[in-house]
Amino acid sequence: MRVSAVVAVSGLSLLTPAAALVPVKFVNDCINFATGFENENTEVLSSTYVLKGTVIPLPDSCALSVTARANFCRVKLKITTSSSSQVITEAWLPTDWKGKGKRLVMNGNSGWGGCIQFEELAWTSGLGFAAIGHDTGHVGAVATGFTNPEVWKDWVYRSVLVATQAGKAATNHFYKTSLKKSYFIGCSTGGRHGLKLAQDYPDEYDGILAAAPAAYWPNIEISEALYAQAVGAEGSPTYLTRAQWDAVDAATMAQCDNIDGVLDGILENPADCAFDPEVMLCGSGQTWLLNGCLTAAQVQTVKTLYSPVTGNNGRYIYPGIVPGAMPSQGMILKYGPYAGFGARDFLRYVVFNNASYDLAQFNLDTADLILDNEWFGAYSNKSDLSGLQASGNKLLMYHGLADVAIPPTASYEYYDSVASNMSLTSSGLDPFFRFFPISSLGHCAQGKGAGYVGGPSQVQFYPGAANSVPAGNSALMSLVKWVEKNQAPKTLRGYKLGPLGETLGQKDHCKHPLKTTYKGHGNPNNRGSWKCT
Template sequence: MRFTARLSTLYLILLSSRSSATEETQFEQRCSDLTDSFNAVDTDILLAEYVAQGTNITFPEPVANRCLKFAISLADMCRLRLNVTTSSTSSVIVEVFMPTNWESKGERFLMTGNGGLGGCIQYNDMTYGTSLGFAVVGHNNGHAGDTGLPFFNRPEVVKDYAWRALHTAGKIGKSAVSHFYSSLINKSYYIGCSSGGRQGLKAAQEFPDEYDGIVSAAPAVNFHAVVAAGSNMFKITGPPGSATHLNRDQWIAVHQMVVGQCDGIDGVLDNVIEDPMKCQPRPEELLCGPGQTWTSHQCLTAAQVLTVRKIYSPVYGNDGKFISPRLNPITKEFVGYLFMYGGVPGYIGDEWYKYALYNDPTWSIQNDFNWDVVDHDFQQDLFGVGTEKTDLTDAKNNNTRILMYHGLADCMITSENSYDYYEGVSRDMGLPSSQLDDFYRFFPVAGLDHCTSGDGAWFVGGSNQYTTAGALNIDPADSVLMTMVKWVEQGIAPDTLTGRKLVGGVVTGEKAHCRHPLKTTYKGVGDPNLASSWECRTA
């Protein structure tokens, strides 16, 4: 009897092994067959191949286009690369990653966003999504590279950037996933940061029926104001050598000045300002006295102090028209320094105005930027790229869930931009937060810079964050994406967003970031690196 039982067990093991091998072979074959089996209008299949977990995937990106050139696959999957025509003069590259365990992981679809001027596919977000069992789609937003040059005299490419590439990639991506698995998608999600955050809210505004859950981080909504504020930075600081310019070391001193003046407001000295709105920096603290210089006393001239004060003040245009809130008062990351204050106009504004708005390669922020330019940009609002609509009734009626978060140390897009958008939605829809919470929640994240990194509990498992050392070792159960899944599929609405401080790949602190308008507040006792030492209060 024992011998027979052993034979039966061995037989089942062999049968299971053969079955698994057969399924894997069939999966690979179905993947390669997509070149013939998947047909869609205006779509060319560029590649259909099986990719094993751990494979170094290389991408056909030109060397100079600032896009990711390779990524490590985090799942066994089928990779499909498509070129979809959107007009006679434009097209979008779409990548579809479909893991082997899709059916057993909930049959979920995930769309990823872009960044900057939009021509880079977020491959790291895609590979991470497949590790959780999502079928994931990414696209190049209608042109190659994070540059505005392809906009030049090509309005259809601008249209793709504004919204059409996202819409097109979503449609074709879902079609490919359903075809490949011979099954309907259960739930559809979106995740993106910066320009990707804007794209997510654009979807919520214009085609919310395509997504059950949208995660929008540091969104570049009110796009023209974001571009204007960034462009105005150069006008405030001037180039190196000008009386108004601060060098890198001087900006470090400004950061330390802000920390010294405002860090203690929340009751914890940790280089993190929990509520930047309570911080009103006084840069005159760094003003040089008679006979003093930066070299002798690490101080600033009156012109430099005025530069700092202007940067930490709201932006107004012609006739006192409000353009944008002030920059966040605590911005340490040097990518922000180089991008905003390095003495060179930011490329996003320069290339947007040059190639999209004016179609004039000779135009430049240095010589041509003024508030008339900004007014013209607002008036044109090319293909609705402004993404300013605050009536989200269609999203509410569609039962689409929206989770927005923004780092309070963002050096690129001020977090006050997201506060303004949220409050605008509340006013426009006539919904107080208690009712807005049913479908739209906003989480300010103290200590998070632009999309990723920072001095606080910045890691929330969001877009662009999984390239950080140690990030893949963190349980994704309470990541922002899986938090959205629980909200959509189980009706568990998040009151807090779990953040972790990552230093050298090691988690050194945790915090539960409260949903707006509640405030994440230190209890006054306990280790501030523990989430239990904080609570949500009304003020």
């Protein structure tokens, strides 16, 4: 192990009254963290004491700054994974740790990674966890580095493993005692990592929270490429503007909103909505500007995106987008001239190693090529969780039902595949695997209803929620209670939040296969107006 001598005390002046409140031994241990620390292929880059309330500048491409929610020792590590790859990991080790259960939480990534989720580190260290994060093995939310197979391998699975080992070692070394419980939380790519851990490394974490997991990967990128072609470039006959997608959503709500018994602009179960976009087709002489209707080509675009994605000879690839999801969190399928970054970057930097590859070149033969390759284990859809079951550890999965990026149908399919493979009913899965559909929640965060559940990648969109929403009601702490007190969650508490994080409504989302059902009376923003059936 190599050690750098970069140490500092951030947000602290020895001349200020705050200095008197700082535990001197803790600060000294932080400054001298590197002394005696050993972990394979790991270099300590810095160890810095940070005061609660400090605004921490972040010199990377993913965030400008974050405010510390605890007094903590910030440790930055570099882990060498090969001769041409490395993973940067941070451990935020709060002063009040031993009194908060001696817990560790690994905060997962989203998209192509490349950025430590600092907002998550601030949130979870503020709850008393030793909070760990990593950059998945490359810098920035771009995929150019994936032309190096070792960097790609880090993104697929290796980064989370080495960061886990280093994070545990750092925690035990710093506090000079063994941590009691470890947790993983992640959404999207982080959710995929969570499933990967549950499937292949079930002993690493006592509890795993996998939100909107990209389990069927790279099927997602194939569907994205085909969607890009179906939508076309802006201005093409098949393209819909944001206003037109909003109109599609309005027509969807007009047709389906009342199915769940209440007109609240939310589809409690989108699968019950068989929306027919033909109702928006322009008649003779009608136009969008005059009549708010769609052309036949645009109607076909909507149908294509709402239908399952299939390949050569009808090969099933991925579920379609669910009704009511399109406008979620301001996202629309605007690809410009085939500029969908996920599919484009995967094809350019992983599949073909050709930076000029254009999605217009994509075809179903390429889809077969991708589907028939393991990509170093990028799939996280193994349906045998017997290792997790035997370990006694827990997997809590949830998915937003207004997710346009990863259709929630994929998580239903994964849950059903586990039940089928293991020959278990829902009650048989309940001791170690529970799934919660969250109505109105977009991809990881945002949406029109009570979608804030205190899970990964949510605090960054609702910075006030860490103060206004009781931490004990969060999905993370629900997992902790399940692991440590055997209090298995039957619902996840969701909050409808205003722009400052203020609570505008609540709903208890039911565990699948139960349905969150309106009682037929009462304010839909009141959780007492709903039940599980």
